[in-house]
Amino acid sequence: MPKKQAKSKYTADRGIPGAFEGETVTRRRFMVGTAHATGAIATSAILLPALGFALGPLFENHKVRWQPVGTPDEFPDDTYVPKVITYADGIGEAGKTTVYVRKRNPQLDTDRLPKGFESEQYVAISTRCMHLGCPVRYTEAAQRFICPCHGGVYDFQGKVDGGPPVRPLDRFYNRVRNGQVEIGPRYSVNRELKRFSPRNPGEPLDGIGGILYPSRPTIRRLDSLPQD
Numbered sequence: 712m713p714k715k716q717a718k719s720k721y722t723a724d725r726g727i728p729g730a731f732e733g734e735t736v737t738r739r740r741f742m743v744g745t746a747h748a749t750g751a752i753a754t755s756a757i758l759l760p761a762l763g764f765a766l767g768p769l770f771e772n773h774k775v776r777w778q779p780v781g782t783p784d785e786f787p788d789d790t791y792v793p794k795v796i797t798y799a800d801g802i803g804e805a806g807k808t809t810v811y812v813r814k815r816n817p818q819l820d821t822d823r824l825p826k827g828f829e830s831e832q833y834v835a836i837s838t839r840c841m842h843l844g845c846p847v848r849y850t851e852a853a854q855r856f857i858c859p860c861h862g863g864v865y866d867f868q869g870k871v872d873g874g875p876p877v878r879p880l881d882r883f884y885n886r887v888r889n890g891q892v893e894i895g896p897r898y899s900v901n902r903e904l905k906r907f908s909p910r911n912p913g914e915p916l917d918g919i920g921g922i923l924y925p926s927r928p929t930i931r932r933l934d935s936l937p938q939d
């Protein structure tokens with residue numbers, strides 16, 4: 712059987728029209744490779760940052776932190792006292808937020824307390840509007856939380872009373888330790904004030920909202936919070 716002759720690496724030897732002497736890659740193949748490489752670089756420039764945003768939170772360290780905000784007698788049950796807490800370290804004032812705190816009123820606050828938190832005595836409400844996240848303010852005269860951005864209104868318990876917000880204001884776990892009311896992690900609530908792990912503004916939790924906006928895997932679940 713005649714031995715098969717090895718193909719030359721030079722394009723000129725292979726009889727390719729227009730080949731230069733010493734050329735090993737045809738110009739067509741070179742151009743196709745260049746176009747593919749350019750496409751891959753352009754795609755990565757869009758895809759990699761998007762992947763980083765999507766997967767970055769998986770590697771965040773979510774430590775549960777309890778912050779003292781005052782003695783128990785500072786907080787009445789018929790109005791809110793604003794307190795400032797830190798929710799992100801290392802970014803100064805930008806990492807602080809206001810929380811409205813009051814004592815629970817058994818006539819009004821009939822929502823069921825979760826296991827391990829049956830003795831929770833305070834209501835701590837977040838100021839982040841559940842439409843697009845603007846800071847809301849509690850207005851004493853109206854006993855309402857008002858959002859200045861698009862007219863969102865929340866009642867005394869933080870339930871939506873008007874405007875575009877999609878769910879009640881978020882709340883914070885709280886407890887009393889060493890004579891101080893301490894504010895813990897944030898949680899979200901639906902219309903019945905049932906607790907859910909924190910969601911973003913604009914994510915409803917009633918109806919199919921809870922399915923469309925599931926909790927993020929990095930969020931600590933209620934049953935893993937320290938309860939002592």
Ligand code: FES
Binds near residue numbers: 841844845
């Ligand atoms: S951000 Fe509050 S109503 Fe739009």
